[in-house]
Amino acid sequence: MVGGVDKPRTIHPLFVRVTHWVNAFAIFVMVLSGWRIYNASPLFDFEFPKDFTLGGWLAGALAWHFAAMWLLALNGLAYLAYGLVSGHFRKSFLPISLRGAFDDVLLAMRGLLDHAPGRYNAVQRLFYIGVILAVIVAVLSGLAIWKPVQLQALTAVMGGFETARRVHFFAMAAIVAFLLVHIGLAVSVKGILTPMFTGRAEAPR
Amino acid sequence: MKPRRSERLSAFRPQIARLERRLFLKQGLSLGALSLLSGCTLKDDDAVDRLLMTMSRFNDKIQAALFDPAKLAPTYSEADVTTPFPFNAYYEEKDVPLIDGERYRLQLSGLIADKRPWSLDELRALPQSSQITRLVCVEGWSAIGQWRGVAFRHFLERVGADLTARYVGFKCADKYYSSIDMPSALHPQTLLALDFTDAKYGYPLRLRLPTKLGFKNPKFIGEIFVTNDYPGGYWEDKGYNWFSGS
Numbered sequence A: 001m002v003g004g005v006d007k008p009r010t011i012h013p014l015f016v017r018v019t020h021w022v023n024a025f026a027i028f029v030m031v032l033s034g035w036r037i038y039n040a041s042p043l044f045d046f047e048f049p050k051d052f053t054l055g056g057w058l059a060g061a062l063a064w065h066f067a068a069m070w071l072l073a074l075n076g077l078a079y080l081a082y083g084l085v086s087g088h089f090r091k092s093f094l095p096i097s098l099r100g101a102f103d104d105v106l107l108a109m110r111g112l113l114d115h116a117p118g119r120y121n122a123v124q125r126l127f128y129i130g131v132i133l134a135v136i137v138a139v140l141s142g143l144a145i146w147k148p149v150q151l152q153a154l155t156a157v158m159g160g161f162e163t164a165r166r167v168h169f170f171a172m173a174a175i176v177a178f179l180l181v182h183i184g185l186a187v188s189v190k191g192i193l194t195p196m197f198t199g200r201a202e203a204p205r
Numbered sequence B: 001m002k003p004r005r006s007e008r009l010s011a012f013r014p015q016i017a018r019l020e021r022r023l024f025l026k027q028g029l030s031l032g033a034l035s036l037l038s039g040c041t042l043k044d045d046d047a048v049d050r051l052l053m054t055m056s057r058f059n060d061k062i063q064a065a066l067f068d069p070a071k072l073a074p075t076y077s078e079a080d081v082t083t084p085f086p087f088n089a090y091y092e093e094k095d096v097p098l099i100d101g102e103r104y105r106l107q108l109s110g111l112i113a114d115k116r117p118w119s120l121d122e123l124r125a126l127p128q129s130s131q132i133t134r135l136v137c138v139e140g141w142s143a144i145g146q147w148r149g150v151a152f153r154h155f156l157e158r159v160g161a162d163l164t165a166r167y168v169g170f171k172c173a174d175k176y177y178s179s180i181d182m183p184s185a186l187h188p189q190t191l192l193a194l195d196f197t198d199a200k201y202g203y204p205l206r207l208r209l210p211t212k213l214g215f216k217n218p219k220f221i222g223e224i225f226v227t228n229d230y231p232g233g234y235w236e237d238k239g240y241n242w243f244s245g246s
């Protein structure tokens, strides 16, 4: 414990906090403008409600999407670089174990899962790694459908233009599914949201 | 594939009239979920619009840098061609211009040495080539089509166009207009297409370049000009990204 038992300790490094909230903003812009772009030519038998989209019409939505993609990609690269180089990923996300996640889910269902500040449980670790991968897939499939000629090797890896469109959609769906759980827990589990801004655990254990 | 329930570009017309150039926020942010979450309505639309336009110009530069003049778009076989090929314009199919091929003359202007107009027969006398490529629409759908005509590079060289100029612009019989960058105009797969499935896709002359989105492939071309002054375009002036490369 860095600051002694009585002083609150830093459980979220500043770099992680800043990139997390920049990422949250970028993801919201990408998802909401993406829904508006989807509506211009729906892949499936539904459209997103217009009031929950960003951009007003197709050109506006595309302008948001192609502006925020830089924020998402550059901020994401910074976060990945920091996580790998500083050892943050190793310390916070490893080890992962399906067995551990399974046990934690059982504990959570019985209301016994502790949320220890500064330590992610096994389910969180799996989910965080999962959503990071989903964002990477979303970015790569997005590049594949943005530049199917210049980046045709990438488009081919994604299964061709039409398949890449669907990959892009399902990456978005995975991110949104994660967010429903993630935001739900962040606002309902006591004492975890504030530290994501301040970095400090609220009460030392 | 043709979208089942798409908003055709034509469906935007009433909206466009309302939104004109300040299009990004009016209905998006002020009603949208983001303002509910942030509690902020971002009344100052213009500042956000300007930021988005600046980013769009930045993306033009990035795309121009990413454009590889030697990289060819994937080609397909005749069996892959999408039938029926989707019709798409800013107006309904019944409103396509009907042009008399006998009397048709392609006009040339701007930085071109020989501005003599071209008849269809004269264009057909030039070497023809054919391609089967994927057309990607800005709306998200794509379709594979076949086009045949004159390599645009050959035509530009033939008429003595200034190949160091920045833009090639197009004025069309359906009041549509657009423009592309010179490197894309000179790409080996950029065609001045004379033959395609049906007259409604741009008879008698259209541009076909698989290195850009569908709306950068003007149809019913009446005039081609070469210039260094940014000519814009019908959709581009309403806020679509200008370069729109694939």
Ligand code: HEM
Pocket: A016, A020, A023, A024, A027, A028, A092, A118, A120, A124, A128, A131, A132, A135, A175, A179, A182, A183, A186, A187, A192, A193, A194, A196
């Ligand atoms: C309003 C939106 C969001 C809220 C309220 C929120 C809240 C939080 C909180 C409270 C934590 C710390 C959890 C803990 O200490 O146990 C956290 C961590 C995390 N969140 Fe979010 N989040 C949001 C959006 C997002 C988005 C959009 C993503 C990704 C697409 C995301 C991915 C992550 C990841 C990967 C971590 C772990 C960060 C690390 O330690 O490196 N979050 N979030």
